[in-house]
Amino acid sequence: MNIILRPGVFNCLNIHRNMSGMVGIIEYTIRNKLLSLLEAKHLDVINESHMHNVPKGAETHFKVVVVSDKFEGLPLIKRHRLVNDILKDELQSGVHALSIIAKTPQQWDCSDKVVESSPTCKGGFGK
Template identity: 75%
Template structure:
């Protein structure tokens, strides 16, 4: 099941498949998230319909306080290590502290169009 979110002129799928649910559960548990979006962007790529291979996560957690962006990303990647080794091909991460999220416009940039994997 997918829920379409419209951001700007693009549609993004709010994911609710098996892998998406695993990502959501793991991030919520490990990072005690204040806000979490798991967006399946697989439809933007040359994969079978219903695939769960390309994701964007928007993660807001107090655990990011005082951490540079690279360490936040590493924390998310470590949490999702199993998924990244077993089928998730791409993961885009937006990692913010609650203060950063509240002071922002809370709009997430759309991912660029797929270029075919070879810069086409």
């Protein structure tokens, strides 16, 4: 499997730009919701839509890296459900893929803070 390494970003306010250099409205909403509802200590919202068979500037495929105290004591599946739930509206209205990395601050500090890129598309989008 080809794995492209991407350096971790340590600043919550850092905003990943998509291919056209603009931050989309959905990316902005996802960021705000996760920051406020999970009080994220670290947050990465990465628009990976350009890796897929969708129009330029689309907001369909995202990866989020969330570091929050609220994950303490929760198994992975519950952490993911929490994030899915917060982003329910987005997932129902056009966000098609959401990859989640959910860690507690302690886990994040112990990790190498490197976020692997999602697997490449196999062209099955929507059909």
